[in-house]
Amino acid sequence: xxxxxxxxxxxxxxxxxxxxxxxxxxxxxxxxxxxxxxxxxxxxxxxxxxxxxxxxxxxxxxxxxxxxxxxxxxxxxxxxxxxxxxxxxxxxxxxxxxxxxxxxxxxxxxxxxxxxxxxxxxxxxxxxxxxxxxxxxxxxxxxxxxxxxxxxxxxxxxxxxxxxxxxxxxxxxxxxxxxxxxxxxxxxxxxxxxxxxxxxxxxxxxxxxxxxxxxxxxxxxxxxxxxxxxxxxxxxxxxxxxxxxxxxxxxxxxxxxxxxxxxxxxxxxxxxxxxxxxxxxxxxxxxxxxxxxxxxxxxxxxxxxxxxxxxxxxxxxxxxxxxxxxxxxxxxxxxxxxx
Numbered sequence: 511x512x513x514x515x516x517x518x519x520x521x522x523x524x525x526x527x528x529x530x531x532x533x534x535x536x537x538x539x540x541x542x543x544x545x546x547x548x549x550x551x552x553x554x555x556x557x558x559x560x561x562x563x564x565x566x567x568x569x570x571x572x573x574x575x576x577x578x579x580x581x582x583x584x585x586x587x588x589x590x591x592x593x594x595x596x597x598x599x600x601x602x603x604x605x606x607x608x609x610x611x612x613x614x615x616x617x618x619x620x621x622x623x624x625x626x627x628x629x630x631x632x633x634x635x636x637x638x639x640x641x642x643x644x645x646x647x648x649x650x651x652x653x654x655x656x657x658x659x660x661x662x663x664x665x666x667x668x669x670x671x672x673x674x675x676x677x678x679x680x681x682x683x684x685x686x687x688x689x690x691x692x693x694x695x696x697x698x699x700x701x702x703x704x705x706x707x708x709x710x711x712x713x714x715x716x717x718x719x720x721x722x723x724x725x726x727x728x729x730x731x732x733x734x735x736x737x738x739x740x741x742x743x744x745x746x747x748x749x750x751x752x753x754x755x756x757x758x759x760x761x762x763x764x765x766x767x768x769x770x771x772x773x774x775x776x777x778x779x780x781x782x783x784x785x786x787x788x789x790x791x792x793x794x795x796x797x798x799x800x801x802x803x804x805x806x807x808x809x810x811x812x813x814x815x816x817x818x819x820x821x822x823x824x825x826x827x828x829x830x831x832x833x834x835x836x837x838x839x840x841x842x843x844x845x846x847x848x849x
Contacts, residue, residue, distance in 0.1 A: 704739070716821035
């Protein structure tokens, strides 16, 4: 039996472009983080999401091509244009991230400005993929009145569902305060805001004091202090170093890293500089419970076997809402694009 495909050149071009998008996303995720494709984990949630979206889009194209009922050529061309625009958004984002030197010390919405620009373009690419998925399957299941508008509304709803899933993931955290009597070679303290006169912010101070407590209890042997600086200030790592040495911690047991500015960069530093311990669960990450969900997902992406413990600092309710929502969006971006 001969299989007849409607507009084979358009269908084939759409499938190839979408598969190219999937490969480019995968390449971007690993390249910008200094990893090779040999580090790819098919069981990582972010990679699973990438695979599912691409698989549904491609299967939609193939089913449309095989559909007996004639599909308007203009609609198939529209789907192909969406794939091309999605691909262009990704290419521009990697050019911005890798080749154009943006002001990395500036922040927008509490995110590094470089991450905001690249993240915005990547979100556009993802949205076009979601729209393509719903549009193609809408054609398969049957047209409706105001089809394009309904598909747009469904696409926005799908994005909101993804955000809600991420919020649930961040809010429904493991008890990172549970008693932990294991011993660890390193305790990692991610940097946070530094206030005037080189004073750690309450959130940052909570992390530092928790590290001090664990160090005195003998749970961690050495403390890794990470975080760069804003102009005119000591780095986050230096502020933590001064704080701990003033309280009697031996400087020989403190490791200072002051070039990173994001959580992802700090975990990348951990992998690159303390690789002997990243796969043996001998690293304890000390941070806030709203932060640990994302940071441990980043560790999993980097194939780092780490545990987390939260600080004792308690946020006000409105601050809790803000930080958990921000972390949820950041986690969603990391799942899809590893930024």
